[in-house]
Amino acid sequence: MLNLQDNNILSIPANALMALPKLAALKLDYNRITAVAPEILKLYAHRLTIFGLAKNVIRELPEYAFQDFKKLKSLDLNGNFLINLESTGLEETLDNLNLRDNQLTSLSSFALTYKLLTKLDVSKNNLKELFPDTFSLVPTLVQLNLSRNNHLTNVPAGIFDPLKKLEILDLSSTGLKQINTYLFDELFNLKQLYLSNNHLVEIPEMLFKNCLNLTILDLSGNSIVNLRIGSFYGLMSMKRLDLSSNKLTTFKGEYFNARNKVNSSTLEELNLNNNELSYLFPSSFTIHSKLKILKLAFNKFNYFPKELIMSLMFLQEIDLSNNNLKTIDDYDYGNLARLRKLNLNNNKIDTISETTFFNSSQLQIINLSFNNLEKIPERLFNTLYRLKILNLNNNLLSDLPENIFDRAKIRMLEHISLSHNQFVAAPLKSLQKQYFFLTSVDLSHNLIEHIPSDDSTMVNIKHLDLSFNPLTQESINNILNEPKTVRALNLAGTNINHVVHLETPFLQYLNLSHNKIEVLASNIFDRSTLLEELDLSHNIIEDLDAFTNIWTKLSNLQTLDLSYNPIEKIKQGHFDSLHSLIYLSITNLPEVERIEKYAFKQFVNLEILKAYNYPKLGYMDTQGLLNQLNLLEILDLEITDSTIGSDQLLTLMNARLKQLTMRGSRLKSVLASTLAGLKSADITIGLHNTSVTSLPPALLIPLPRSSHITLDITDNEISTLSAQFLVQLDDRKNNIYLKGLNSNPIQCDCNARALRRSYLGMNIVCQGPIDLKDRLLVETGDDELTCDARKTTTTTTTTTVRTTKRTTTTSEPEIIWSLPPQTASPVTKRAPVVRPSTSMAAISNDDTLIIGIVGGVIGFIIILIIIICIVRLKMMNNNAIVQTQHCMNPNCPCPKYITSPYMTPMAPSSYYMPYEKEMTLR
Structure with a gap:
């Protein structure tokens, strides 16, 4: 196997591969090959079984181009520019043909004559019509992908009849508006059918009557309003049905029946999310006795009766989030022996019965967040022996019953979230019941002031979040200065102004952000030497000199955030002890005036660096700061130079760097070579808050054609995108995502014509000139996009x-x-x-310039003509004297040219250009 992808190869190599007698697989994907020549392919055609030509610029295939390939089984032409498909010469051998993302407009049976073909992908083309016999000569097809041909709209009846072996059929995003009742009648072996994101309004009765082996049916993203009785009749083996994102107002079991014949169901997953369901009949799911996953989120349920699911003894997951449920009554989710996950978040629940979950002993995850609960019944979790995760955040709770988590009810509660409630005191007595098992407690964003010093509950918790509570200094001391086994502690926004000592020897994560800390005691981390993450952002730290001794205790520190502090200087030696640091954020330092060249030289293991927004910083040596940071993967940096190129970023441009963001109002231009060297499979390029007015046309050319690229140009001074740059985007539009263009001051002048015709111009709002301001670019005519001065008086x-x-x-x-x-x-x-x-x-100034140029030319012509006239006059005078002397003999006749007009008196030494000539020159 030889992989030559991403090498900008312009033609298929020939003699270079002759020395590889065992070559069986050749991949030339992501190059710039434009043509396929049979005479070149012939040299090694007898060996290849796999040939990849994906993501090139091939526009046509010669007829029988691959006729010498006697062993080829897989041909990948994905992502080219093919318009027509001719016979390739592979009719006897080809097994897999990939024509995805080309420009095919039609498929004929003459082009599809492959006797052994099992996989055919023609998705994302421009197919507008299929003929009844299109697939008549490929009877061995097992997988057929026709998706994302947006204008197909109709599939003729009988087209799939020859495909007796077809197992996977994808017709999603094809613009289908209706389906013929007999379309799938001969597909007895079909297992997966995808019809999502079309314009289907109804499903014909008995459409799937012969699809006895169908296991997955996806009808999501259509406009289905009602289903008919018998719409899903025949689906004896179906495991997953997706009807999400439609307009269903009801769902009945009768959809799976035909003329009162009850049909057994093997359905295990039913997705009805994002419909308009507000009521269901009690028998809606009775037929689906083996149902395991039921999704009903984003509907309009005010009430969900238990009769709907009480017979579903295999049910494991229910999602009723984002509805309008107000109350939960007795046994609504009880007696479900296999139920493990229940999601009721983002409803309007204010009352919940204490027997709601009775006897659902396998329930492990309950989400009741974003509701209106003011209290929880003490017996609510009775019999929930295996409950592990409980989410009650964003409610109106102020207290919990003391015995609600008693060990007789819940054996091993591990995670509980109570954030964004109204607790004045931490419910420690309730949590104490799960002392040995509770590992994560979130009490953030409450009204808690006091944490007692002798409470044993806090001792064993591994992840404790008390952020944004008005804690007293005594409570802070009780948390920090008493022995605990906590691993992660969040005390952000708790009014801390002084931290003396930590008695947390196992602490790995500490968040002290959004406080009033100016300095930390030198012995603060004497016992917390295992700390890996420290957040000190949004404090009032001014001098980093006081922290140099502190860093020596943190040899394991990997993440440090010092953003949003009034730090004045960052000098060499400030971070000398932080050899293990992987992530450093020092953004938004309003007072920093100096960052020394070698301040980051110790960060040999740094992978993520964020350093920007320094309004008082005069200059930052980008190249010097980044010189030793060879392992960076994410860089978000302030640029103080007016121009950025590969020189400043040379050491960083390697396969590791995945995200590069450049900021700063002083940056005015980006060189075409700036991104040279980036090789990651996924690359994010950011350009934010700069003074850059245009992007170089070749900016993206150095990036690998196989990379998926996100280009974010939010909040710059870009006035338009050049036609050449748009060509580069269009050439790689499947791999490049551009965002943030509309946040720039786009000027709708003659330079915006190419942008107007581009797909990027759809939502662009003109910011200038004045007469086109706030208009959509696509609503502006080409005659209005002009660079001429808009001055009517001129x-x-x-x-x-x-x-x-x-x-x-x-x-x-x-x-x-x-x-x-x-x-x-x-x-x-x-x-x-x-x-x-x-x-x-x-x-105008342009007129003045033109007049000056024309005047200069006229002046030069005048001087030149005067010189010519003087020279010719002198020459004629000399000739006249000679001829006069010669003619002194009376027998010698004088030549006629002596009477020439040149002998007449000459005009004065000046030149006058008539008015009409003057206007012509002008």
Whole structure:
């Protein structure tokens, strides 16, 4: 196997591969090959079994181009520009043909004559029509992908009849509006059918009557309003049915019946998310006795009766989130022996019965967040022996019953979230019941002030979040200065101004952000030497000199955030002890005035660096700071230079770097070589808050054609995208995602015509010129997109001057005034000159420049003509004297040319250009 992808190869190599006698697989994907020549392919055609030509620029295939490939089984032409498909010569051997993402407009049976073909992908083309016999000569097809042919709209009846072995059929995103009742009648072996994201309004009765082996049916993203009785009749083996994102108002079991014949169901997963369901009949799911996953989120349920699911003894997961449920009654989710996950978040639940979950002993995850619960019944979790995760955040709770988590009810509660409630005191007595098993407690964003010092509950918790509570200093000391086994502690926004000592020897994560910390005691981390993540952002730290001794205790620190502090200087030596640091964020430092060149030289293991928004910083040596950071994967950096290129980022441009963001108002231009060297499979390029007005056309060319690229140009000064840059985007539009263009001051002038025709111009709002401001670019005509000065008085003034010149009666040379003369000549009678208004110049700067150039040319011509005339005059005078002397003999006749006009008196040494010639030159 030889992989030559991403090498910008322009043609298929021939002789270079002759020395590889065992070559069986050749991949030339993501190159720039334009043509396929049979004579070149012939040299090694007898060996290859796999041939990849994906993501090139091939526009056509010669007929029988691959006829010498006697062993080829897989041919990948994905992502080219093929318009037509001819016979390839592979009719006897080909097993897999990939034509995805080309420009095919039709498929004929003459082009599809492959006797052994099992996989055919023609998705994402421009197919508009299929013929009844299109697949008549490929009876061995097992997988057929026709998706994302948006204008197909109709599939003729009988087209799939020859495909007796077809197992997977994808017709999603094809614009289908209706389906013929007999379309799938001969597909007895079909197992997966995808019809999502079309325009289907109804499903014909008995459509799937012969699809006895179908296991997956996807009808999501259509406009189905109602289903008919018998719509899903025949689906004896179906495991998963997706009807999400439709307009269903009801769902019945009868959809799986036909003329009162009850049909058994093997359905295990039913997705009805994002419909308009508000009521269901009690028997809606009775037929699906083996149902395991039921999804009903984003509907309009006010009430969900237990009769709907009480017979579903295999049910494991229910999702009723984002509905309008208000109350939960007795046994609504009880007696479900296999139920493990229940999601009721984002409803309007204010009352819940204490027997709601009775006897659902396998329930492990309950989500009741974003509701209106003010209290929880003490017996609510009775018999929920295996409950592990409980989410009650964003409710109105102020207290929990003391015995609600008693070990007799819940054996091993591990995670509980109580954030964004109204707790004034931490419910420690309730949590104490799960002392040995509780590992994560979230009490953030409450009203808690006091944490007692002798409470044993806190001792064993591994992840404790008390952030954004108005804790007293005593409570803070109780948390930090008493022995605990906590691994992660979040005390952000708790009014901390002084931290003395930590008695948390196992602490790995500490968040002290959004407080009033100016300095930390030198012995604070004497016992917490295992700390890996420290967040000190949003404090009032000014001097990092006081932290140099602290860092020596944190040899394992991997993440450090010092953003949003009034730090004044970052010097060499400030971080010398942090050899293990992987992530560093020092953004938004409003007071920093100096960042020394070698401040980051110790970060040899750094993978993520965020350093930007320094309004007082004069200059930052980008190249010096980044010189030793060879392992960076994410870089978000302030640029203080006016131009950025590969020189400043040379050491970083390697296969590791995945995300590069450049910021700073001083940055005005980006060189085409800036991104050279990036090789990651997924690359994110950011350009934020700069003064860059345009992007170089070749900016993206150095990036691998196989990479998936996100280009974010939010909040710059870009006025438009050049036609050449748009060509690059269009060439790789499947792998490049551009965002943030509309946040720039796009100028709708002549330079925006290419952008208007591009797919990117759909939502662009013009920011200039004034007469087009706030208009959509696509609603602006090409004749309005002009770079000519929009000054209506200029034309009028020019016309007036010309009229004036034509009415003159004097023969003296005319003068082209750049400004109207102050007084008229007393000899010359001129027509009155209309002066332009004071608010507008009479002639624009461009006109003045043109007039100056024309005047210079005219002056040069005048001088040249004068010199020629003088030379010729002297020559003629000399010849005349000679001839006169020769003719002194009376017998010698004088030549006729002596009477030539050149012998007449010459005009004065000046040159006058007639008015018409003057206007022509002008």
